[in-house]
Amino acid sequence: MPRARTNWSVDEERGVLVGFFHELRKPGQTWTPRYDLCSTDEFAFKQTSRGKVRRSEKEQADLVARLKAEKLKALLAERPPVENVNRGRPIKELFQEWLDQVGSVRSVGTVRSYACTASLYLLIIGDHRIKDLSSGHLSRFMGELGKRKVKHDGTVQEYSPTSVYKHGRQLGTFFEWAVKEGHLDRVPEIVKPRLTKKEYRTLPNGAVDLIQSRLESDLLTPHNLVQQHSRINRLRAWVLIRYTGLRGGEVNSMLLENIDLEARVIKLRDNLETGFKIKGRKERALPIVPALVEFLERDLKERKPQERYFLDNGTGRPYFSDLSPLARGISKIINELGIKGVKPLHGLRGTVFTELAQAGVDTVTIQKIAGHTEIETTRRYINAQTIDMEQALRKLPNRGRIGDVAFGI
Numbered sequence: 001m002p003r004a005r006t007n008w009s010v011d012e013e014r015g016v017l018v019g020f021f022h023e024l025r026k027p028g029q030t031w032t033p034r035y036d037l038c039s040t041d042e043f044a045f046k047q048t049s050r051g052k053v054r055r056s057e058k059e060q061a062d063l064v065a066r067l068k069a070e071k072l073k074a075l076l077a078e079r080p081p082v083e084n085v086n087r088g089r090p091i092k093e094l095f096q097e098w099l100d101q102v103g104s105v106r107s108v109g110t111v112r113s114y115a116c117t118a119s120l121y122l123l124i125i126g127d128h129r130i131k132d133l134s135s136g137h138l139s140r141f142m143g144e145l146g147k148r149k150v151k152h153d154g155t156v157q158e159y160s161p162t163s164v165y166k167h168g169r170q171l172g173t174f175f176e177w178a179v180k181e182g183h184l185d186r187v188p189e190i191v192k193p194r195l196t197k198k199e200y201r202t203l204p205n206g207a208v209d210l211i212q213s214r215l216e217s218d219l220l221t222p223h224n225l226v227q228q229h230s231r232i233n234r235l236r237a238w239v240l241i242r243y244t245g246l247r248g249g250e251v252n253s254m255l256l257e258n259i260d261l262e263a264r265v266i267k268l269r270d271n272l273e274t275g276f277k278i279k280g281r282k283e284r285a286l287p288i289v290p291a292l293v294e295f296l297e298r299d300l301k302e303r304k305p306q307e308r309y310f311l312d313n314g315t316g317r318p319y320f321s322d323l324s325p326l327a328r329g330i331s332k333i334i335n336e337l338g339i340k341g342v343k344p345l346h347g348l349r350g351t352v353f354t355e356l357a358q359a360g361v362d363t364v365t366i367q368k369i370a371g372h373t374e375i376e377t378t379r380r381y382i383n384a385q386t387i388d389m390e391q392a393l394r395k396l397p398n399r400g401r402i403g404d405v406a407f408g409i
Contacts, residue, residue: 007022007064008020008068012040015039016036016039016040017038018035019035019036019064019068020034021034021035021068021072022134022139023136024134025135025136027134027184027185027186035071038063043055043060043064087130087131087132088129088130088131089130090127090129090130091121091122092122092127094130094174094178095122098114098118098174098178099114101177105277108276109322113166114174117166117167117171117174118174120145121171124140124144124145125137130178130183130184133184138190138191139191141171142168142193145159145164146161146164146193164192168192169190175187200380200381201343202342202347202350202351202354203334203339203342203347207339207351211333211334211337212239214333214337215234215235215238216235218234219231219232219235229313231329233320233326234329234330237252237345238330239292240254240292240310241349241352243288243289243291244286244288244352245352245369245370246266246268246286247279247345248326248327248346248349249323250276250278251310251311252274252276252318253271254266254271254311255269255271255308255309255310256303256307256308256309256310256312257308259288259296259300261296264287265285265286265287266286266288267284268285268371269283278371279373280371280372284371286369323345327345331344353366363375363379366378
């Protein structure tokens with residue numbers, strides 16, 4: 001019985017080393033093509049001036065890699081030419097067509113992320129006809145992605161399992177589109193890394209007020225015009241999310257015309273100018289609570305006539321090109337306060353929903369405020385674990401004053 005290996009096995013009955021050629025698997029094929037590479041004797045020993053010497057594990061691995069490469073080259077050379085029309089269009093062309101289509105219905109950030117996945121696939125695998133796609137391509141893409149390093153802000157970092165999972169999921173989205181458009185017969189399986197489910201972290205009690213106080217005090221310290229715009233816009237974003245639970249992208253792309261103080265509502269709309277699209281593809285309106293009304297009245301009264309955005313640069317354009325610089329300044333304050341593992345904007349949004357749940361607001365209402373299509377998404381945002389545990393622990397019977405106990409050894 002052969003001893004199974006990842007890419008090869010030893011057939012002891014025939015005395016040969018057998019290579020597994022995953023690259024030659026066709027879509028829908030459940031077995032892997034196998035070919036003899038060499039004798040078991042040649043695999044185990046090498047010929048030297050001193051006679052036969054046992055190969056090391058590294059030498060055996062190098063031999064397998066060389067023999068497989070030579071065999072694969074020979075097998076591909078023996079294949080009869082296949083008409084390109086039967087192999088479908090180049091995947092590079094289809095990636096671009098897919099991105100062009102989703103660009104009309106998805107946000108700029110989502111399309112940018114999809115484009116990154118497509119670029120990584122072409123970088124690792126290269127261009128090929130769509131129907132030449134094999135499980136070997138997909139396993140190599142996911143495997144290489146898991147150990148690939150990338151430049152980011154001048155540093156070198158590895159893709160995290162979460163990022164690898166995201167690119168695998170987005171590649172799957174492309175293949176779903178390819179099936180729908182008739183370029184593939186079925187969606188191929190992509191084996192993604194298993195992720196540890198992390199607890200959603202919210203801000204601790206009192207932190208929201210503390211951070212807002214720091215943002216307000218920053219406005220009183222000496223600063224230039226650029227710093228002034230940056231600081232006031234961070235405060236604006238913090239206060240708006242605090243009293244609405246809006247997403248950072250919704251705040252960053254919000255036009256002043258969508259803030260109706262007279263009707264006491266904030267209208268959430270697509271913004272063609274920035275490429276922002278409402279999540280769930282459904283416009284909605286949120287009420288403005290009294291505490292937010294007071295802030296907005298003071299803020300809007302001091303605006304210049306040319307300002308059009310809630311987070312304006314003073315000339316009618318958004319101050320922040322994306323959410324990174326907006327979050328960075330708030331993250332600095334959060335870190336200085338010793339709060340770990342909480343994302344500045346997402347964490348505040350989750351804190352808002354958790355506070356609503358603690359106040360007794362039902363999950364369906366919180367779902368409407370959050371703008372979630374699925375109620376399970378809302379439940380993930382709410383730090384229900386802490387709420388449930390605290391409520392449960394409070395039900396324990398009081399068995400005496402702890403202060404009455406004399407501690408000692």
